[in-house]
Amino acid sequence: MPEDFAIIDLFAGPGGLGEGFSQAGRDPGAPMKIKLSVEMDDHAIQTLQLRAFLRSFDEFPQEYHDALNCGSPLPDWADLYPANWKLAKEEARQRVLGESGVFEELAVELDRTREDYNGNTILIGGPPCQAYSLVGRARNKGKAGYVPEDDHRHFLYREYVRILDRLRPAAFVMENVKGMLSSQVDGGGIFSRVLDDLEVAGDGYHLLPLSKPAPSDGSRAAARDFLIKAEDHGVPQARHRVIILGVRSDLAKKIELEGPILGSPQSPVTVAEVLRDLPRVRSGLSRGDDADAWLAAVQAQASAIAASDAAPQEVREIARAVAGANRLPRLRSSSRRKRSGELPAQLADWLLDDRLEVVLQHETRGHIPDDLGRYLFSSAFTRAFGRSPKLAEFPEFLQPAHRNRRSGDFADRFRTQRSDRPSTTVTSHISKDGHYFIHPDTMQCRSLTVREAARLQTFPDNYLFCGPRTKQYHQVGNAVPPYLAFQIAKAVRRLLG
Ligand SMILES: C[S@@+](CC[C@H](N)C(=O)[O-])C[C@H]1O[C@@H](n2cnc3c(N)ncnc32)[C@H](O)[C@@H]1O
Numbered sequence: 001m002p003e004d005f006a007i008i009d010l011f012a013g014p015g016g017l018g019e020g021f022s023q024a025g026r027d028p029g030a031p032m033k034i035k036l037s038v039e040m041d042d043h044a045i046q047t048l049q050l051r052a053f054l055r056s057f058d059e060f061p062q063e064y065h066d067a068l069n070c071g072s073p074l075p076d077w078a079d080l081y082p083a084n085w086k087l088a089k090e091e092a093r094q095r096v097l098g099e100s101g102v103f104e105e106l107a108v109e110l111d112r113t114r115e116d117y118n119g120n121t122i123l124i125g126g127p128p129c130q131a132y133s134l135v136g137r138a139r140n141k142g143k144a145g146y147v148p149e150d151d152h153r154h155f156l157y158r159e160y161v162r163i164l165d166r167l168r169p170a171a172f173v174m175e176n177v178k179g180m181l182s183s184q185v186d187g188g189g190i191f192s193r194v195l196d197d198l199e200v201a202g203d204g205y206h207l208l209p210l211s212k213p214a215p216s217d218g219s220r221a222a223a224r225d226f227l228i229k230a231e232d233h234g235v236p237q238a239r240h241r242v243i244i245l246g247v248r249s250d251l252a253k254k255i256e257l258e259g260p261i262l263g264s265p266q267s268p269v270t271v272a273e274v275l276r277d278l279p280r281v282r283s284g285l286s287r288g289d290d291a292d293a294w295l296a297a298v299q300a301q302a303s304a305i306a307a308s309d310a311a312p313q314e315v316r317e318i319a320r321a322v323a324g325a326n327r328l329p330r331l332r333s334s335s336r337r338k339r340s341g342e343l344p345a346q347l348a349d350w351l352l353d354d355r356l357e358v359v360l361q362h363e364t365r366g367h368i369p370d371d372l373g374r375y376l377f378s379s380a381f382t383r384a385f386g387r388s389p390k391l392a393e394f395p396e397f398l399q400p401a402h403r404n405r406r407s408g409d410f411a412d413r414f415r416t417q418r419s420d421r422p423s424t425t426v427t428s429h430i431s432k433d434g435h436y437f438i439h440p441d442t443m444q445c446r447s448l449t450v451r452e453a454a455r456l457q458t459f460p461d462n463y464l465f466c467g468p469r470t471k472q473y474h475q476v477g478n479a480v481p482p483y484l485a486f487q488i489a490k491a492v493r494r495l496l497g
Pocket residue numbers: 011012013014015016017018038039040041044095096097098125126127128129156175478479480481
């Protein structure tokens with residue numbers, strides 16, 4: 001009988017990493033399940049609790065699918081299945097790591113889990129990354145008096161290390177943004193400090209890269225080798241993240257590695273392949289929206305682009321077609337799934353749920369008419385030239401009235417996702433506006449919906465994000481792509497035997 005492993009997920013967000021590990025753990029030959037996940041955000045914790053509840057059944061309860069398929073609110077689970085709901089709330093805990101008393105409370109749980117599972121535990125998680133991310137750093141630089149050493153977010157990874165030290169799991173997986181490789185504090189690189197701390201935690205860990213072969217002499221891999229490109233592993237998104245695998249020293253001695261742990265790169269999956277079967281929907285007008293008003297606004301923008309000498313001929317032609325089109329979508333949300341069978345087979349298995357008859361959280365945002373014109377221009381340009389236009393290439397009448405627009409910092413302010421390749425990184429910025437995530441279909445003239453962003457992140461279609469729409473986007477953008485996490489989980493579990 002293969003041994004069962006318990007997973008502890010820290011800074012769990014909406015549970016992207018945890019979803020991959022949970023699904024991998026359903027294999028009876030490599031059992032593992034989440035015992036505890038810790039997250040502080042009000043909405044992400046609801047998402048985690050719902051998922052923990054659903055997973056507590058062999059098959060999701062019929063009431064879940066019934067509610068989703070009918071578009072009705074979810075039942076009161078505490079009333080319907082009190083024992084499962086109670087367990088879910090114990091599993092997914094809303095706590096602020098680093099706050100007084102939290103470690104002490106969790107330590108009791110960690111000790112018990114290590115004992116119950118005979119040491120067979122795996123720690124996963126990604127400490128928050130705003131302080132390391134390149135965008136976050138640029139923003140911090142602009143803050144008067146910003147001192148990196150005083151930003152506690154630089155040191156939240158120590159909460160992870162503290163728990164690692166206490167739990168002494170068989171293995172851990174830590175995820176972070178690429179910026180962690182180059183972030184500096186106290187005149188030194190934070191990354192080497194993180195690796196040093198991870199290496200000596202508990203009984204000591206051997207740190208392994210996942211997509212590059214580990215050095216054969218047992219030395220530490222080069223920092224850049226810890227970078228993983230999600231698009232090399234079947235994810236329709238160019239998302240580059242640092243992922244460190246640590247295997248407890250006593251176990252690492254027994255492992256013989258040949259080649260990269262995650263295997264060779266797979267062929268890329270494109271945006272079109274994962275979005276094509278979702279219903280076509282129109283964007284909205286942020287004021288006075290209805291289908292006719294929207295149509296009139298889009299066609300006015302399309303006519304202006306078609307008539308503009310500043311727009312390339314190819315773009316003007318596409319705009320002319322939009323201006324004269326009589327079959328633009330009229331609905332802003334649609335739950336009716338198209339069955340086009342376009343999804344690559346392994347992703348179809350991963351994303352689709354036969355019991356789900358509808359598309360969840362596929363509702364568009366409203367925009368001002370000027371942004372509709374920019375989206376139209378950007379998506380038409382991308383279709384014509386195979387790249388998203390720089391801001392300087394937009395005709396003057398579509399230029400935003402932003403005083404810094406000529407600085408070059410906003411050159412990619414509007415970005416259409418190309419349909420014929422993986423998307424760019426879906427970040428939590430998508431919660432602020434959709435300008436970086438314009439849908440490639442000019443006729444829909446809009447940014448991506450939550451479900452489309454979730455598809456690019458490889459969240460299964462039955463994954464429901466709790467909270468208002470901006471919070472749903474935020475959760476999606478924060479996560480590790482579950483399908484990547486699934487592959488990591490299988491590989492790690494295989495190593496542990
Ligand atoms: C990058 S996200 C993690 C994503 C997650 N690994 C996934 O795959 O879905 C980081 C999360 O840490 C949470 N967080 C930040 N500081 C925290 C703290 N002190 N305690 C608990 N959670 C925290 C944030 O709310 C955010 O959801």
